[in-house]
Amino acid sequence: MEFGILVNEGPYTHQASDTAYLFARTAIEKGHKVPRVFFYHDGVNNSTRLATPPQDDRNVSSRWSKLAEEHAVDLVVCVAAAQRRGINDDVLAPGFRISGLGQLVEMGIQYDRLVTFGD
Amino acid sequence: MSDMDEMEDGSGIVKKFMFLNRKAPHGTVYALEGLEVVLITAAFDQDVSMVFTDDGIYQLMKGIDTKGIEVKDFSRTYRALEGYDIEKLYVDQASLDARGLTEDDLIVDVTVLSVDEMANLMAEQDVVISF
Numbered sequence: 001m002e003f004g005i006l007v008n009e010g011p012y013t014h015q016a017s018d019t020a021y022l023f024a025r026t027a028i029e030k031g032h033k034v035p036r037v038f039f040y041h042d043g044v045n046n047s048t049r050l051a052t053p054p055q056d057d058r059n060v061s062s063r064w065s066k067l068a069e070e071h072a073v074d075l076v077v078c079v080a081a082a083q084r085r086g087i088n089d090d091v092l093a094p095g096f097r098i099s100g101l102g103q104l105v106e107m108g109i110q111y112d113r114l115v116t117f118g119d
Numbered sequence: 120m121s122d123m124d125e126m127e128d129g130s131g132i133v134k135k136f137m138f139l140n141r142k143a144p145h146g147t148v149y150a151l152e153g154l155e156v157v158l159i160t161a162a163f164d165q166d167v168s169m170v171f172t173d174d175g176i177y178q179l180m181k182g183i184d185t186k187g188i189e190v191k192d193f194s195r196t197y198r199a200l201e202g203y204d205i206e207k208l209y210v211d212q213a214s215l216d217a218r219g220l221t222e223d224d225l226i227v228d229v230t231v232l233s234v235d236e237m238a239n240l241m242a243e244q245d246v247v248i249s250f
Contacts, residue, residue, distance in 0.1 A: 006248070008149075008250075040152065040156075041148060041149065041152055080152075080155065081152060100159075101155060101156055101159040102159055102163065104156060104159075105136075105156070105159055105160050105163045105165070106163075108134060108136060108160070108165075108245070108246040108248070109132050109134055109163065109165065110132075114246050114248070116248060116249055118249075119149075
């Protein structure tokens with residue numbers, strides 16, 4: 001099955017991004033496909049490479065980048081939400097790209113399921 | 120890569136999208152940014168329904184004035200939805216009752232549904248996105 005994933009909350013304050021990551025990783029391990037993850041609202045803050053959490057904690061953006069590299073997951077950050085929050089191409093972690101909301105709508109149209117993680 | 124270009128993708132497929140609006144218009148950004156997704160989805164010629172439930176029904180209240188909190192008032196966008204062919208607006212009866220509100224307190228024409236009717240409508244959808 002093909003899953004589209006929508007992440008609506010930022011890292012660390014909320015668990016949404018962690019749960020979305022674990023869902024995506026597990027789905028892929030089970031043989032499903034996660035072609036794209038879309039980051040919206042404060043979810044765009046998951047895409048910055050400037051975050052430096054303590055070494056004994058997980059690095060949320062880095063593990064998204066790793067998942068993208070290993071499994072060709074398209075990590076899309078909403079441009080309008082990103083501009084509001086100071087996220088641009090200069091600060092993006094590897095594997096992330098900035099694009100429009102149409103990429104989110106496409107996931108709903110093309111994939112078997114769209115799963116939202118947020119409040 | 121504008122949204123106009125992206126609209127070429129997936130053409131011909133029409134799915135039923137329901138947008139579930141659960142939060143007050145101000146206090147958090149969910150209602151404002153959620154509306155953007157609704158408008159883009161309609162631009163993709165999808166079958167769009169909007170549901171207002173819990174504090175989400177405050178998004179449709181008459182007389183919203185945001186001057187005091189110094190944020191943008193986007194309530195007029197709800198009146199413009201018809202222009203985007205978004206005409207399926209549903210409100211949860213129990214949420215109205217719990218807040219002492221009626222249809223007359225709202226700025227647009229809506230269909231008021233019971234919890235059971237809402238559940239049936241939800242079950243018919245292909246995609247449900249909650250803000």
